[in-house]
Amino acid sequence: MADLQLSADEEMVERLLDAAARGDLGQVSSVLSRAPSLIDRTGSRGWTALMFGARNGHYDVVKELLDRGCDRFSVNASSQTAYDISKFWGHGHVCRLLGRTDAPGENYFGRETLDRLSARRTDQAWLEARRTAADTVYLLFSKLSPMVSTSCRRQGGQPELRLCRLGHDAVKPLLQKPSTVLVFLGVERTDPPSPSRQADEAPRDPPAWFAVGTEEDADEFLAGGGEEKRLFPRSSHRDLLTLSEDEAGVVAQARSVLAWHSRYSFCSTCGGGTRLEDGGYKRSCLNAECPSLRGVHNTCYPRVDPVVIMLVIHPDGQQCLLGRKKMFPAGMFSCLAGFVEPGETLEEAVRRETQEESGVKVGRVQYVSCQPWPMPSSLMIGCLAIAVTTDIRVDENEIEEARWFSRQQVMDSLLDGAQRVLTVPPRQTIAHQLIKHWIGMNANL
Numbered sequence: 001m002a003d004l005q006l007s008a009d010e011e012m013v014e015r016l017l018d019a020a021a022r023g024d025l026g027q028v029s030s031v032l033s034r035a036p037s038l039i040d041r042t043g044s045r046g047w048t049a050l051m052f053g054a055r056n057g058h059y060d061v062v063k064e065l066l067d068r069g070c071d072r073f074s075v076n077a078s079s080q081t082a083y084d085i086s087k088f089w090g091h092g093h094v095c096r097l098l099g100r101t102d103a104p105g106e107n108y109f110g111r112e113t114l115d116r117l118s119a120r121r122t123d124q125a126w127l128e129a130r131r132t133a134a135d136t137v138y139l140l141f142s143k144l145s146p147m148v149s150t151s152c153r154r155q156g157g158q159p160e161l162r163l164c165r166l167g168h169d170a171v172k173p174l175l176q177k178p179s180t181v182l183v184f185l186g187v188e189r190t191d192p193p194s195p196s197r198q199a200d201e202a203p204r205d206p207p208a209w210f211a212v213g214t215e216e217d218a219d220e221f222l223a224g225g226g227e228e229k230r231l232f233p234r235s236s237h238r239d240l241l242t243l244s245e246d247e248a249g250v251v252a253q254a255r256s257v258l259a260w261h262s263r264y265s266f267c268s269t270c271g272g273g274t275r276l277e278d279g280g281y282k283r284s285c286l287n288a289e290c291p292s293l294r295g296v297h298n299t300c301y302p303r304v305d306p307v308v309i310m311l312v313i314h315p316d317g318q319q320c321l322l323g324r325k326k327m328f329p330a331g332m333f334s335c336l337a338g339f340v341e342p343g344e345t346l347e348e349a350v351r352r353e354t355q356e357e358s359g360v361k362v363g364r365v366q367y368v369s370c371q372p373w374p375m376p377s378s379l380m381i382g383c384l385a386i387a388v389t390t391d392i393r394v395d396e397n398e399i400e401e402a403r404w405f406s407r408q409q410v411m412d413s414l415l416d417g418a419q420r421v422l423t424v425p426p427r428q429t430i431a432h433q434l435i436k437h438w439i440g441m442n443a444n445l
């Protein structure tokens with residue numbers, strides 16, 4: 001009976017994959033209406049219905065599968081997502097559909113959903129009006145953790161965290177405390193005004209977003225969520241990686257600025273007290289004699305720490321260098337990385353950090369993409385680097401082990417169910433994306 005059931009399932013999967021490949025929307029919908037759980041099932045070489053639809057440029061089929069909640073990130077036996085496949089075959093319209101959460105060069109924490117309107121940061125009257133407006137959104141952070149709710153579950157996965165959006169009334173008492181920090185994040189990006197709008201209608205400002213930061217527990221806010229469970233995640237590194245791409249971007253912005261406020265309360269030039277200015281983007285010294293008040297000083301502005309992160313490629317082109325820190329989970333290897341030092345180019349930082357950490361010398365360096373990493377304020381600058389030597393000698397203070405891994409070993413690590421000699425960091429990290437970028441450079445469909 002079980003065998004019969006299994007083969008009936010398999011037959012349905014075959015029908016689904018075949019319909020997706022042919023662009024038969026009716027058949028795809030009919031199979032999934034009867035058996036929704038088959039949506040991410042794979043056929044030969046790990047291809048899903050989404051990949052078949054993407055391979056042949058079937059826009060309607062791809063849209064239907066996405067609307068029904070398929071996994072757009074799953075990879076086939078060549079480690080390609082449906083997006084990689086549609087890009088390879090030149091189906092731009094399907095790429096755009098799939099690219100919404102996996103656009104080329106866009107990394108987790110990198111999406112800008114707000115227009116920062118930096119020119120408005122010094123406009124006190126405008127800021128004051130936006131602070132109290134009915135549609136203004138406040139994000140609350142306690143000890144740098146954003147308040148989130150866990151009301152919905154991602155299909156088959158871990159609970160998805162969503163940011164809690166509060167109104168002015170809810171945060172008003174907190175805003176009156178002198179230790180609370182308020183940062184203007186920007187306004188929602190809007191579509192161009194519709195042609196039907198009357199000429200005499202005044203254009204409305206889109207909703208403004210603010211971040212409110214407190215070093216207190218703020219647990220009193222957790223009660224007001226009704227059905228949904230509200231919390232401030234305490235293991236912020238892991239939990240921040242479960243936000244949606246849209247929310248991750250705004251959290252990266254808010255958390256880095258709030259982290260700067262929480263560590264830089266005093267003037268670093270004279271030790272005096274400081275005052276918040278520019279919508280939370282500046283701290284000015286209260287001591288009228290302080291040199292930091294004359295000229296431009298980077299001590300007054302939120303910091304960003306550039307970090308190079310590199311996938312080092314073996315001179316034979318078929319292996320890459322990955323390392324592991326002692327703190328990594330067992331079996332996990334990642335790209336080497338390190339802070340850029342003053343007066344150093346990105347290329348030199350890649351060469352120096354690679355040699356310090358692994359003993360390998362690097363020649364050519366090529367920039368790929370970057371990622372804001374708000375723990376607390378790094379900007380990860382992702383590069384491919386071509387090795388000119390291959391002997392490994394690790395810096396044991398930082399790295400436990402570094403090894404050359406073959407392309408096949410790395411591909412297996414990206415595949416569900418494959419035999420693995422290593423695991424790579426999760427897809428939200430630029431390390432993962434650099435590794436996938438290298439695998440994708442030799443498309444083997």
Ligand SMILES: NC(=O)C1=CN([C@@H]2O[C@H](COP(=O)(O)OP(=O)(O)OC[C@H]3O[C@@H](n4cnc5c(N)ncnc54)[C@H](O)[C@@H]3O)[C@@H](O)[C@H]2O)C=CC1
Binds near residue numbers: 309335337373429
């Ligand atoms: N998103 C991703 O895929 C990855 C992100 N990272 C992030 O990159 C950062 C840097 O990587 P590491 O290998 O640790 O750098 P690293 O190789 O330069 O070594 C870190 C050491 O550098 C010193 N240091 C110099 N400037 C610093 C600064 N501005 N802030 C803090 N420490 C500084 C400290 O002594 C620190 O222990 C890490 O904090 C990590 O969070 C690292 C790997 C992957």
Ligand SMILES: [Mg+2]
Binds near residue numbers: 338353398
């Ligand atoms: Mg390092």
Ligand SMILES: [Mg+2]
Binds near residue numbers: 337338339353356398
């Ligand atoms: Mg280092």
Ligand SMILES: [Mg+2]
Binds near residue numbers: 338339353
């Ligand atoms: Mg370093």
Ligand SMILES: [Zn+2]
Binds near residue numbers: 286291
């Ligand atoms: Zn000062």
